[in-house]
Amino acid sequence: MSNSAGQNIKTVFKRELKSFFQSPIAYVCIVIFLLISQALTFLFGGLIERGEATLTDSFFTFHPWILMVVAPAVGMRLWSEEQRQGTMELLLTMPIAPWQAIVGKFLAASLVLLLALVLTFPVVITINYLGSPDNGAILCGYIGSFLLSLSCLAVTSAVSAFTRNQVVCLLVSISICLFIVLAGYQPVTSFLLNLGGPALSDMVASFSVMTHFQGFIKGVVVSRDLVFFATFIGFCLFVTSIVLRAKRA
Amino acid sequence: MIEVKDLSKHFGHKVAVDGISFSVKQGEVLGFLGPNGAGKSTTMRMVTGYLPPTGGSIEIDGTDIVEDELGAKAKIGYLPENAPLYNDMSVYSFLAFTAEMRGLRGGEKKQAIERVLDMCFLQSVRHQSIDTLSKGFRHRTCFAQSVIHDPDILILDEPTDGLDPNQKHEVRALIKRMGEKKVIIFSTHILEEVEAACTRAIIIDRGRIVADGTPDELKSRAEGAGAVTVKVSGLAGSGIRQELEKLDTVRTVEVRDSNDISLAAQLIPSKKSNDGALSESVFQLCVDKGLMLQELKREEGRLDEVFRKITRSDVDAGQGHKASKQDPEPAAAAD
Numbered sequence: 102m103s104n105s106a107g108q109n110i111k112t113v114f115k116r117e118l119k120s121f122f123q124s125p126i127a128y129v130c131i132v133i134f135l136l137i138s139q140a141l142t143f144l145f146g147g148l149i150e151r152g153e154a155t156l157t158d159s160f161f162t163f164h165p166w167i168l169m170v171v172a173p174a175v176g177m178r179l180w181s182e183e184q185r186q187g188t189m190e191l192l193l194t195m196p197i198a199p200w201q202a203i204v205g206k207f208l209a210a211s212l213v214l215l216l217a218l219v220l221t222f223p224v225v226i227t228i229n230y231l232g233s234p235d236n237g238a239i240l241c242g243y244i245g246s247f248l249l250s251l252s253c254l255a256v257t258s259a260v261s262a263f264t265r266n267q268v269v270c271l272l273v274s275i276s277i278c279l280f281i282v283l284a285g286y287q288p289v290t291s292f293l294l295n296l297g298g299p300a301l302s303d304m305v306a307s308f309s310v311m312t313h314f315q316g317f318i319k320g321v322v323v324s325r326d327l328v329f330f331a332t333f334i335g336f337c338l339f340v341t342s343i344v345l346r347a348k349r350a
Numbered sequence: 351m352i353e354v355k356d357l358s359k360h361f362g363h364k365v366a367v368d369g370i371s372f373s374v375k376q377g378e379v380l381g382f383l384g385p386n387g388a389g390k391s392t393t394m395r396m397v398t399g400y401l402p403p404t405g406g407s408i409e410i411d412g413t414d415i416v417e418d419e420l421g422a423k424a425k426i427g428y429l430p431e432n433a434p435l436y437n438d439m440s441v442y443s444f445l446a447f448t449a450e451m452r453g454l455r456g457g458e459k460k461q462a463i464e465r466v467l468d469m470c471f472l473q474s475v476r477h478q479s480i481d482t483l484s485k486g487f488r489h490r491t492c493f494a495q496s497v498i499h500d501p502d503i504l505i506l507d508e509p510t511d512g513l514d515p516n517q518k519h520e521v522r523a524l525i526k527r528m529g530e531k532k533v534i535i536f537s538t539h540i541l542e543e544v545e546a547a548c549t550r551a552i553i554i555d556r557g558r559i560v561a562d563g564t565p566d567e568l569k570s571r572a573e574g575a576g577a578v579t580v581k582v583s584g585l586a587g588s589g590i591r592q593e594l595e596k597l598d599t600v601r602t603v604e605v606r607d608s609n610d611i612s613l614a615a616q617l618i619p620s621k622k623s624n625d626g627a628l629s630e631s632v633f634q635l636c637v638d639k640g641l642m643l644q645e646l647k648r649e650e651g652r653l654d655e656v657f658r659k660i661t662r663s664d665v666d667a668g669q670g671h672k673a674s675k676q677d678p679e680p681a682a683a684a685d
Contacts, residue, residue: 104450104451104453108450108453109451112447112450112451113451115447116436116439116447119439119443120436120438120439123438123439124438186434186435186436186437187430187432187434188434188435188436190395190400190430190434191428191430191434191435191492191495193399193400194398194399194400194423194426194428194430195423195448195451195452196420196421196423196424196451196452196453197420197451198419198420349400349401349402350401350402
């Protein structure tokens with residue numbers, strides 16, 4: 102009568118996804134992401150004026166700044182809501198290992214973010230209509246954006262395990278995401294380079310998702326970057342499980 | 351079915367549970383009593399695998415809960431305190447979720463949901479959103495969740511909290527009925543509940559077991575348990591009193607009403623016993639002396655008196671340490 106790990110993850114995933122779309126959270130996050138990303142692309146990115154058949158500088162380059170707010174907003178309820186409602190006690194006394202619950206919830210929130218990214222497709226149609234872009238590079242950019250949003254989501258998952266208060270979770274998560282984005286942002290790295298030489302700037306940048314994101318949006322997938330994202334996300338989910346265990350002990 | 355040995359739980363420096371041992375067999379309904387903060391919920395959370403114990407062991411039907419957490423959890427149904435629920439779900443989809451978590455699929459799942467909807471009187475709200483339910487319905491929804499997989503072991507933390515008297519009665523009857531085939535542990539503040547539904551009761555105070563026995567055994571510890579109230583006529587009251595005082599089963603005679611032809615009194619037995627020795631000797635006396643026995647009633651003792659006598663943590667938390675150390679009952683270990 103017992104479930105396999107996959108079934109457990111699927112059950113939690115389904116429940117979580119349902120509750121995303123039963124509350125306004127998923128809709129609000131998706132709509133805000135779409136509005137802001139499109140506005141930035143056409144108003145500041147100058148997609149049309151550039152006259153280039155590429156989305157790198159006009160579209161993907163804004164994603165870290167939007168996603169570091171949107172991903173925490175999507176993920177802030179993951180474990181804080183569970184603690185506030187007391188349902189964590191219910192969930193974790195069922196025959197499910199905590200990591201399965203963590204993964205199931207993470208995947209549900211990931212799907213919301215994936216949907217947000219997929220719904221930006223009009224911009225892809227537009228650029229294909231106007232010119233003949235490298236659609237492989239565009240796909241690559243989307244993968245980069247998705248991995249970056251998953252990193253921010255994983256940070257949020259870990260933070261939400263700490264607190265039952267969603268607002269606290271949101272603000273702390275955004276701060277951490279801001280750090281991991283800024284740490285590799287070019288103006289910041291050159292400032293650090295002047296300040297403390299290459300050692301300091303490299304060390305800080307090694308924490309950053311930005312350096313690894315840059316490759317993707319230029320249309321280059323390097324296995325090193327994939328490994329970085331996988332490790333980063335895995336580490337954050339591991340921290341989530343440590344925190345949840347510590348909370349119970 | 352459940353074997354708990356030397357269980358303890360520390361939160362930092364605070365000792366919440368301090369070396370508890372007990373076992374529960376199939377067909378037993380165990381009531382957990384104790385003042386607020388005595389460690390009832392903490393103990394239950396450890397038995398259900400939510401909190402890891404600081405020390406000691408818990409075996410669920412032969413499975414150690416630390417070694418095979420999922421295997422042990424699969425055998426348990428659990429109603430946490432305050433009945434937590436996912437507020438954004440409907441009753442039906444919530445029960446469907448818990449059924450799936452318990453490994454039920456397809457037709458089996460549908461059957462299980464219908465069974466618990468009927469059992470917990472939830473048919474009328476089956477499609478209602480949980481956040482619109484009244485407290486009684488919320489509680490029953492959470493209760494339904496705990497029995498959806500028809501577990502052998504049922505652990506209920508204050509299952510009748512917040513219910514109206516009719517619902518309380520229903521739940522007690524349900525517990526009693528299910529208790530014939532399952533192992534049930536439930537905690538409560540309501541002492542009459544213990545008498546109504548339990549085959550055994552454990553009283554916990556400050557993380558320790560201070561009493562363990564059937565409700566009747568516990569009641570016999572009360573002040574005045576085993577005393578006999580009599581009304582005898584046929585002689586002057588003082589004469590009857592003298593005769594009664596001669597009995598070796600009687601320690602004292604407390605006169606309630608005495609007149610020329612009768613005596614009403616409460617007899618305190620010499621040995622603290624709940625068997626009928628005192629009543630028998632009074633009856634024999636009346637037969638021998640040709641007296642008329644108008645009333646003969648043995649006091650059973652009251653559970654709330656016992657409870658007050660042996661739990662004091664919320665009354666004299668400050669100065670009570672000495673008193674509790676000298677408590678006459680050093681955790682009569684299980685069985």
